[in-house]
Amino acid sequence: MTAHRLTDEHVFVTGGTGFVGQAILERLLSSHPETRVSLLIRGKGSQTGADRLTSLLRKPVFKGWIASVGGEDAAAAIVAKRVSVVEGSLSRITSPIPKDVDVVIHSASTVSFDPPIDEAFDTNVGGARTIYGALLDAGVDPHVVHISTCYVGGIRKGIVPEASLTHEVDWRAEYEAARSARERVELESRRPEALREQIAKAKARHGKTGPQAVAQFAEAARTEWVRERLVDYGRMRAESLGWTDVYTLTKAFAERAAEELWGAEHRLSVLRPSIIESALHHPFPGWIDGFKVADPLIIAYGRGQLQEFPGIPDSILDVIPVDLVVNAALAVAANPPAPATPQYFQICSGKTNPLPFHRMYENVNGYFTRNPLPAEKGDIQVPSWKFPGIQKVERSLRKRERRVDRAERILERLPTTKRTRRMLDEVRTGKHGLGQLRAFTELYRAYVQTEIIFDDTRMRELLHSLPEQTQHDEGFDVAEIDWEHYFQNIHFPAVTTLTRAFASRPTAKARATRMLPARSDVVAVFDLEGTVLDSNLIKQYLLLWAGSVPRSRVAHDLADFALSLRKYQRAERRDRGEFIRTFMRRYEGFKVAEIQRLARSSFGRAMMRRALPDALRRVAEHRAAGHRTILVTGSIDLTVTPFLPFFDEVIAGSMHVKDGVLTGYLADPPLVDEARAAWLRHYADQHGYNLSQSYGYGDSHADLVWLQLVGNPTAVNPDIHLYRHAQEKRWNVVDWKRRSAPAPNPSSPTSEPIPITEGVGDAPVKQERAAASHGI
Numbered sequence: 001m002t003a004h005r006l007t008d009e010h011v012f013v014t015g016g017t018g019f020v021g022q023a024i025l026e027r028l029l030s031s032h033p034e035t036r037v038s039l040l041i042r043g044k045g046s047q048t049g050a051d052r053l054t055s056l057l058r059k060p061v062f063k064g065w066i067a068s069v070g071g072e073d074a075a076a077a078i079v080a081k082r083v084s085v086v087e088g089s090l091s092r093i094t095s096p097i098p099k100d101v102d103v104v105i106h107s108a109s110t111v112s113f114d115p116p117i118d119e120a121f122d123t124n125v126g127g128a129r130t131i132y133g134a135l136l137d138a139g140v141d142p143h144v145v146h147i148s149t150c151y152v153g154g155i156r157k158g159i160v161p162e163a164s165l166t167h168e169v170d171w172r173a174e175y176e177a178a179r180s181a182r183e184r185v186e187l188e189s190r191r192p193e194a195l196r197e198q199i200a201k202a203k204a205r206h207g208k209t210g211p212q213a214v215a216q217f218a219e220a221a222r223t224e225w226v227r228e229r230l231v232d233y234g235r236m237r238a239e240s241l242g243w244t245d246v247y248t249l250t251k252a253f254a255e256r257a258a259e260e261l262w263g264a265e266h267r268l269s270v271l272r273p274s275i276i277e278s279a280l281h282h283p284f285p286g287w288i289d290g291f292k293v294a295d296p297l298i299i300a301y302g303r304g305q306l307q308e309f310p311g312i313p314d315s316i317l318d319v320i321p322v323d324l325v326v327n328a329a330l331a332v333a334a335n336p337p338a339p340a341t342p343q344y345f346q347i348c349s350g351k352t353n354p355l356p357f358h359r360m361y362e363n364v365n366g367y368f369t370r371n372p373l374p375a376e377k378g379d380i381q382v383p384s385w386k387f388p389g390i391q392k393v394e395r396s397l398r399k400r401e402r403r404v405d406r407a408e409r410i411l412e413r414l415p416t417t418k419r420t421r422r423m424l425d426e427v428r429t430g431k432h433g434l435g436q437l438r439a440f441t442e443l444y445r446a447y448v449q450t451e452i453i454f455d456d457t458r459m460r461e462l463l464h465s466l467p468e469q470t471q472h473d474e475g476f477d478v479a480e481i482d483w484e485h486y487f488q489n490i491h492f493p494a495v496t497t498l499t500r501a502f503a504s505r506p507t508a509k510a511r512a513t514r515m516l517p518a519r520s521d522v523v524a525v526f527d528l529e530g531t532v533l534d535s536n537l538i539k540q541y542l543l544l545w546a547g548s549v550p551r552s553r554v555a556h557d558l559a560d561f562a563l564s565l566r567k568y569q570r571a572e573r574r575d576r577g578e579f580i581r582t583f584m585r586r587y588e589g590f591k592v593a594e595i596q597r598l599a600r601s602s603f604g605r606a607m608m609r610r611a612l613p614d615a616l617r618r619v620a621e622h623r624a625a626g627h628r629t630i631l632v633t634g635s636i637d638l639t640v641t642p643f644l645p646f647f648d649e650v651i652a653g654s655m656h657v658k659d660g661v662l663t664g665y666l667a668d669p670p671l672v673d674e675a676r677a678a679w680l681r682h683y684a685d686q687h688g689y690n691l692s693q694s695y696g697y698g699d700s701h702a703d704l705v706w707l708q709l710v711g712n713p714t715a716v717n718p719d720i721h722l723y724r725h726a727q728e729k730r731w732n733v734v735d736w737k738r739r740s741a742p743a744p745n746p747s748s749p750t751s752e753p754i755p756i757t758e759g760v761g762d763a764p765v766k767q768e769r770a771a772a773s774h775g776i
């Protein structure tokens with residue numbers, strides 16, 4: 001008997017914005033001009049489902065069809081006539097189901113292997129409930145094609161038939177348990193002992209950035225803990241029931257829901273694809289919508305990040321091009337079974353045209369050897385895998401993980417230099433690679449360590465019963481796939497194009513040195529010590545002290561200073577503000593007039609010798625671009641006067657003075673970490689500056705909170721903790737070198753020596769700290 005082909009049916013598609021859904025919509029538009037299509041699309045952000053359809057049609061998959069109908073206007077007119085949007089999600093459908101629907105293709109799903117258990121159940125099992133419940137409520141009787149996955153049968157060996165699953169698990173009970181898991185885990189995460197542990201960890205790591213930041217990091221860690229725990233719930237529940245992961249578990253339960261809720265009385269077909277990858281022919285060879293299941297593994301290999309892999313070399317990697325899946329889905333849609341007799345199809349390659357894992361490896365290795373991905377210096381050399389066995393790879397992985405953790409801990413305790421940062425980079429790259437290998441090992445276990453073969457007899461029978469022309473134009477004959485040709489000429493070029501597109505985005509370094517846009521609504525805020533000045537509060541004090549101490553006090557002061565060093569170190573480790581407050585007590589007895597005199601002479605010159613030329617050059621560039629340049633320091637106004645000519649504004653602290661002598665007490669709290677962030681927010685509000693477009697430069701972990709406020713943060717010669725954060729957030733990181741020539745002057749920031757003038761420079765020194773520290 002000859003099978004049918006879709007003609008003028010009304011097809012309702014869920015998941016139309018996804019990889020498979022887009023390709024189904026394109027095929028319906030381009031090859032089935034009489035059909036009408038309804039798409040379930042959820043709103044996102046400010047976009048409604050209908051808005052998202054408009055954006056969707058701009059995607060590359062539709063390009064050929066749009067050109068074939070005469071351009072965008074003609075295409076829009078056709079879409080207006082043939083396509084409509086049903087607003088809603090898998091939890092709630094908000095507009096009515098079309099009454100005349102003939103076919104439903106339920107493709108929407110989460111395809112992540114390890115989402116939190118409640119999310120996986122909500123989308124995949126709850127989603128099936130919502131869709132079939134809505135169809136029942138609407139009183140319609142379409143043929144439903146339920147898209148599932150070949151891997152739905154769980155951990156097993158041998159041939160998997162195209163038939164209903166045989167398990168007896170109560171999917172409803174599992175659904176309820178999964179949904180209540182979040183409440184239990186949330187409660188667990190809020191226990192005082194758990195919170196205490198999170199706070200202690202956040203304090204140890206971020207204590208210097210201030211109490212609000214500690215709270216934020218502790219809360220973020222709690223949320224992450226909840227997520228990880230729910231992922232673990234999913235993973236373990238899947239494993240304990242005999243499935244590889246929560247994705248395949250929930251897809252199995254979704255099939256059962258479809259059978260019970262819809263298939264018991266209506267027409268139901270279940271279509272199970274294997275691993276779907278780029279198109280073989282249609283809409284064009286190599287079409288793919290972002291990285292799919294096997295692609296992160298392929299790219300990680302191409303990047304040289306996977307030195308070995310625990311796959312079984314002769315296991316079958318079951319890959320299927322997306323256009324074959326779409327053709328199969330539409331063929332199934334046009335050929336429904338009788339009511340209450342669900343039919344099952346597997347669209348896969350493993351039985352008819354098997355691809356062993358070692359052959360896939362040889363293909364990938366050959367491709368990246370001939371077409372290496374570019375590295376910063378030269379090309380990336382890909383490793384040779386020997387497949388030494390799963391246990392051996394696991395053991396070696398565990399050993400290497402322990403080694404990099406140890407190296408990271410040691411490096412974090414060493415003083416920060418360019419060398420330690422480079423070593424940390426190397427350790428982190430190694431750690432990232434191991435992390436990926438660990439994640440891939442767990443995620444892909446089911447796909448590269450299995451001895452499963454999916455039967456596709458029924459699928460092939462359907463293919464061969466299609467009219468000859470349809471078999472040719474819209475077929476899904478996996479036997480015709482030449483794997484070498486497919487990978488070398490179609491799939492690998494498609495996925496590496498995506499990575500090269502990523503790689504061609506400007507690097508952090510390139511962004512940092514890009515021309516600054518001219519505008520007057522932004523600020524460029526510079527920290528002083530370590531960022532503009534290669535010096536710290538202790539060195540500044542010693543310079544002033546050396547210029548003013550009477551000979552009779554030298555020995556006493558030096559001894560006292562040496563005895564106090566540990567106290568300062570401890571305070572600095574705990575809190576930058578505490579350190580400043582403690583250390584500034586040393587200024588007790590210094591005369592204001594004497595400091596001013598020194599700032600104009602020896603101390604001023606010494607400070608300018610320590611100014612970083614790259615910093616002053618950058619300040620001048622910001623000024624030239626019209627940005628308001630601000631120097632902010634935890635130091636006191638009396639010592640920063642040499643920098644006044646370089647900035648539009650200098651914000652420094654001040655000390656309490658009695659009869660022209662410093663008492664050793666600060667006049668107001670130090671402007672560091674969160675106090676500085678509060679000041680910056682207030683300053684921008686008051687003066688109308690746009691922080692999201694502004695610039696910030698800082699060197700230490702204590703600068704993190706205020707740097708986060710600006711759209712263009714730069715870590716300058718950063719300490720290890722700021723460096724790590726900057727790397728994670730892809731901030732600019734720069735190494736500004738010490739001076740080897742005389743200091744520049746502000747109007748010509750490259751050559752002239754710095755003027756140490758009698759009077760104060762042109763920038764006002766402001767003391768806004770009291771306001772800032774009161775948490776404006």
Ligand SMILES: NC(=O)c1ccc[n+]([C@@H]2O[C@H](COP(=O)([O-])OP(=O)(O)OC[C@H]3O[C@@H](n4cnc5c(N)ncnc54)[C@H](OP(=O)(O)O)[C@@H]3O)[C@@H](O)[C@H]2O)c1
Pocket residue numbers: 014015016017018019020021041042088089090091106107108109110111123147148149150251272273274275276277292293
């Ligand atoms: N990709 C594969 O290798 C593969 C292999 C075997 C089987 N499958 C099956 O094929 C089907 C399609 O997969 P795919 O690769 O196209 O996935 P995809 O690209 O991730 O697309 C998923 C689709 O589901 C929609 N969706 C997810 N959660 C939703 C919700 N709560 N409400 C409404 N829509 C929701 C998404 O809409 P938004 O755009 O709104 O997020 C998107 O349209 C799935 O059933 C999957 O299990 C896929």
